Amino acid sequence: MNSKPTTDPVCGMKLGEGAAKDFLLYEGREYYFCSVGCRAEFERHPEDYAERAQSKTE
Amino acid sequence: MCRFLCYIGPEILLSDLLYSSENSLILQSYKSKERKEPLNGDGFGVGWYTPEIGPTPCVFRSLTPAWNNQNLQRLSEHVTSSCFFAHVRAASPGMRVGEDNCHPFQCGPYLWMHNGTIEGFWQIRRRLRASLPDHLYNSIEGTTDSEHAFAVFLNLIGDIDRKHSTSELGQTLVKTVAHLEAWTAETKSTAPSYYNFAVTDGHSVAAIRYVSDPKVEPASLHYAAGRKYECANGVCQLVDCDAGEQSVVIASERLSEDNSHWTRVAPNHLLTVSKDLDVNVELMAIERRDSAFDLLAEWRQDSRAMSN
Numbered sequence A: 001m002n003s004k005p006t007t008d009p010v011c012g013m014k015l016g017e018g019a020a021k022d023f024l025l026y027e028g029r030e031y032y033f034c035s036v037g038c039r040a041e042f043e044r045h046p047e048d049y050a051e052r053a054q055s056k057t058e
Numbered sequence B: 001m002c003r004f005l006c007y008i009g010p011e012i013l014l015s016d017l018l019y020s021s022e023n024s025l026i027l028q029s030y031k032s033k034e035r036k037e038p039l040n041g042d043g044f045g046v047g048w049y050t051p052e053i054g055p056t057p058c059v060f061r062s063l064t065p066a067w068n069n070q071n072l073q074r075l076s077e078h079v080t081s082s083c084f085f086a087h088v089r090a091a092s093p094g095m096r097v098g099e100d101n102c103h104p105f106q107c108g109p110y111l112w113m114h115n116g117t118i119e120g121f122w123q124i125r126r127r128l129r130a131s132l133p134d135h136l137y138n139s140i141e142g143t144t145d146s147e148h149a150f151a152v153f154l155n156l157i158g159d160i161d162r163k164h165s166t167s168e169l170g171q172t173l174v175k176t177v178a179h180l181e182a183w184t185a186e187t188k189s190t191a192p193s194y195y196n197f198a199v200t201d202g203h204s205v206a207a208i209r210y211v212s213d214p215k216v217e218p219a220s221l222h223y224a225a226g227r228k229y230e231c232a233n234g235v236c237q238l239v240d241c242d243a244g245e246q247s248v249v250i251a252s253e254r255l256s257e258d259n260s261h262w263t264r265v266a267p268n269h270l271l272t273v274s275k276d277l278d279v280n281v282e283l284m285a286i287e288r289r290d291s292a293f294d295l296l297a298e299w300r301q302d303s304r305a306m307s308n
């Protein structure tokens, strides 16, 4: 999968370029994940993880 | 499905850990919040370490519900340790209710707890047992899938008297799941297995939150690290502290409503805690070679691509 270096918002893992296994567009932002499991977890509790991603970039 | 709790950090009183937090394990035994069925009354168990006496832990298990066991209350008010495992049980269908089947299970310096079920256990039981050397085969006292999984772990860790590193503990736990998955993949069961396991040797802790089908929600598991478990006026909570006072708590349910102190263990990830309380989270490298799941995943991917 094509992706920039980023952090998986669910498990906190640093994902190097191209390391993401799945991604999701949520409220206009792109999120990249280490696994299908982390993406599914994000989809179940988006408010928890999206919030965390936001506060880290601020 | 059950509820469990691990504590590692400065010495604390067992009763403070079990009874005195906002959503304590005792409360979870009769009104758990993150399970559909709130009762976990098919027995309980606690294990703890006393390094000044020896490397093996003490275990107290009982068949009564944890919420009305006076002996547990009395005993816990006089037990302190820097490493506790505690479990309240809701027996899975087909699993006998009995003291032998209560967690934590103990062998040598190890304690083991499980929240979940091995799907297709009765179809793999004979093969699982046949893989064990005599001493481990004979060490299985109860009938649960959980205790059998522990025997697989002990077989993989090898010499139980040798001290293993935190990473060895964690990787052996992952290997245990890989073995269980390889066996169950050959059964006819299509439902996923749920493996929330915790294991300790009294020095480090390894825990996983795992489900065979990564699209399915695994059983809940949370952790809180870098805070002190502090009690004042009969209420205990996790508070900010100096480095020397920090602890790590791993629990099926958060012990307090304050979400900012708690992190969900990511699905199908391994959480390890070293003696120095270094916490590490990593993805479990397990491929379940099960055509049913692969086909399902492919079908979902296709339908997602079509809807985009």
Ligand SMILES: [Zn+2]
Pocket (backbone or CB within 6 Å): A008, A010, A011, A012, A013, A033, A034, A035, A038, B266
């Ligand atoms: Zn992840």
